[in-house]
Amino acid sequence: MSAPDELAVDLLVVGAGPTGLYAAYYAGFRGMSVAVVDSLPEAGGQVTAMYPEKMIYDVAGFPAVRGRDLVKGLVEQASQWNPTYLLGRRAHKLHTAGDGLRVVLEDGASVSARAVLVTAGIGEFTPRPLPSGEGWLGRGLVHFVPALDAHAGQDVVVVGGGDSAFDWALALRPITSSVTLVHRRARFRAAESIVRQAYAEGVRVMTDAEVVALRGDANDLLAEVDVAVGGDRVTLPAQTVVAALGFTADLGPIESWGLGVERRAIRVDTTMATAREGVYAAGDVATYPGKVKLIATGFGEAATAVNNIAVALNPGAKLFPGHSSDV
Incomplete structure (x- = not known):
C-alpha cells in the first residue's frame, strides 16, 4: 500500500531485500504494523537489481529458485499483513521522538516508529x-x-x-x-x-x-x-x-545514525540490537563474530530481531512466538 508524508507504525524496516521482506512478514505475524523503505524503486534489493534471472540454490526448501520468483514469493508472503512500501525513497535522518524513533526521508516525508530494523544489504545502492x-x-x-x-x-x-x-x-x-x-x-x-x-x-x-x-x-x-x-x-x-554498470554500495546517511559501524557493517548483539536503543540490524549489513553472509542467514536474523523487538515493545509478550502451524 502507498504511504502519506507522515506515517506512524510499530516497526520501520530499512531495506526491501529478502531479509527486509521476510522481516515485514514476521513483524505482521507478531501483530505489528510495518513500513518498508528502500532507495531502489523495486522490492528485492540486490536480488532484483543484480541477478533476478539467476537460479539460487541455497535457500531452504527450494532445490532451485529464480531470483525474481523468490522476491515475488516474499512479497506475497508479507502482503497478508498489508505492509506499507516506500520504494524509491531514501532514509535520511534518525531522531529520538518521545518513546520511539522518527526517520526522515530524503524527500522530507517522515515515519514515526516504535522500533527500526535496518536490513539494507551491504549498504544503499546508487546506480553508476x-x-x-x-x-x-x-x-x-x-x-x-x-x-x-x-x-x-x-x-x-x-x-x-x-x-x-x-x-x-x-x-x-x-x-x-x-x-x-x-x-x-x-x-x-x-x-x-x-x-x-x-x-x-x-x-x-x-x-x-x-x-x-x-x-x-x-x-x-x-x-x-x-x-x-x-x-x-x-x-x-x-x-x-x-x-548494467553495477552499483556503488555504502551505508549512506545510515552511517551517521550512531549504530556502531565498522567496515561498512553494523555491529549487533545476540538479539540483533545495535548500539542505539530501539534500532536493530539483520542481513548482510549486520556483523558479529562468525557471521556468514547468506540469504538463509538473513532470514534467521530477521526472525530473531523481530521476536526480540516484539518483547521490547510489549514486555508482557513471549519471545518465542509459537509455531505458525498452530496459528
Whole structure:
C-alpha cells in the first residue's frame, strides 16, 4: 500500500531485500504494523537489481529458485499483513521522538516508529552513471529489469562487462528484436563461460566502445543511441538501454545514525540490537563474530530481531512466538 508524508507504525524496516521482506512478514505475524523503505524503486534489493534471472540454490526448501520468483514469493508472503512500501525513497535522518524513533526521508516525508530494523544489504545502492556521463530525461534508460516481458519485441542495448550485463543480455535475447552489449574495454569482468554463451546465442557484442548519446522520439521515448567505436560513431536503434554498470554500495546517511559501524557493517548483539536503543540490524549489513553472509542467514536474523523487538515493545509478550502451524 502507498504511504502519506507522515506515517506512524510499530516497526520501520530499512531495506526491501529478502531479509527486509521476510522481516515485514514476521513483524505482521507478531501483530505489528510495518513500513518498508528502500532507495531502489523495486522490492528485492540486490536480488532484483543484480541477478533476478539467476537460479539460487541455497535457500531452504527450494532445490532451485529464480531470483525474481523468490522476491515475488516474499512479497506475497508479507502482503497478508498489508505492509506499507516506500520504494524509491531514501532514509535520511534518525531522531529520538518521545518513546520511539522518527526517520526522515530524503524527500522530507517522515515515519514515526516504535522500533527500526535496518536490513539494507551491504549498504544503499546508487546506480553508476553511463561512462559518457550523459543522462536521459525521457523513458528508456533503466538500471535493472524487473519484468522481462516489458521489453518484448524491443531493440535493447546493454552497457557493461560484468556478469549482470551478460545475464540481462542472455535473458532478453529470446524475446527482443535485438540485443547489443556495449563495453568500453576489450576484456570482461564476467565469467568466461557466460561470455561464450552470449556470443553463441547471437548477442551482438561491441568492445572498446562507449554509448555517447541517447535520442528520443516525439513522445520522449528512447529511439536510438550513438556508440563510439574507435574513431567511428555507430547509431543503433534502441527502445531501452540497460545501464548494467553495477552499483556503488555504502551505508549512506545510515552511517551517521550512531549504530556502531565498522567496515561498512553494523555491529549487533545476540538479539540483533545495535548500539542505539530501539534500532536493530539483520542481513548482510549486520556483523558479529562468525557471521556468514547468506540469504538463509538473513532470514534467521530477521526472525530473531523481530521476536526480540516484539518483547521490547510489549514486555508482557513471549519471545518465542509459537509455531505458525498452530496459528
